[in-house]
Amino acid sequence: MPSYVVVGGSRGIGLALAQQLATSAENTVFVTVRNKSGSTHLNELVAKSTLSNIHVLEADVTDHRALKAAAADVAKVTGGSLDVLIHGAARTEMTNMLRGMTDYEDDDKLDAEFLDSAMNAFLPLLRRGSAKKIVIIGGEGGTSEFVWKMRVSGMAAFGTTKAAEHLVALKYAVLLEPEGFTVVGICPGFVDTSSTAVEKPDDTAMSAIAGFITRLQAISTNLKSFTPEEAAKRFLNLVDSISTKDNGSFIEYIEYKKES
Ligand SMILES: NC(=O)c1ccc[n+]([C@@H]2O[C@H](COP(=O)([O-])OP(=O)(O)OC[C@H]3O[C@@H](n4cnc5c(N)ncnc54)[C@H](OP(=O)(O)O)[C@@H]3O)[C@@H](O)[C@H]2O)c1
16 A cells, blocks of 8 residues: 655646546555645545545645644554655746746845755654655756756746755755665656646746747757646656665756757
8 A cells, every 4th residue: 555645736746646646546645735725626636536545634845843743644544654755845936936036026035935845744654664765856947057058047946946955855865875765856847737827927927938948949859848647647657666776866857959
């Protein structure tokens, strides 16, 4: 009975991951969300599921107490263990996403964007699990190669927090190596999550996205827009295939042109 926690699964890729994991009666799937009643897509999925193997828990990733309470709820169902933690929660609202370091109204707003999340809450359960896998949904936007090749000054908080997340994963990989854990970052590729998005991009955002895609085409050989379902399938195949030899790795999707 493998057990999975998907952190941030109300919509987008996290929702698609939960949906695919829950198709197997073998799996027990826990999904954390910020706001249970507002998670309409997930609530629909749970209502339609005939297997009763999805559990929705409320926890903001910036609230470590709520995460600990969520972990305690998971433990009640699993008997105290957890096999795989997939961490995908991220602030992706267009207005914040596109901003550069000097684009914030004030420094309090800039500070608020840099709040990070915690994985410690689920660690005691993972230690008692059999798979011992922690996977963060990474993003090339948090790598220096991507930022420089793309010449992207926007997505400042997003890229910087992604880079921090990658390093946090690496710190856990080092810490947990002696215990037989596999901690990796996996980039999902470029995924169109507009079907479950809470906001529609305005004209400024659309033109920024168009410019972004043009630049991506110039530097990469494998640009493709995935549906959340396609991305989740690829992602979960990778989650299945990784083992301790991959501990500490960061699996990118993008392939760069040689000359870029
Ligand atoms: N889409 C892509 O092309 C792409 C590419 C590279 C990496 N990624 C990564 O993939 C992950 C998922 O992205 P997505 O495109 O699926 O985004 P999305 O559709 O905007 O979904 C973001 C998810 O994160 C949750 N979330 C945001 N802040 C949270 C918080 N403080 N606490 C708990 N949950 C929170 C949201 O919950 P609410 O409903 O409560 O807001 C939502 O479920 C992110 O880590 C993103 O960086 C995506």
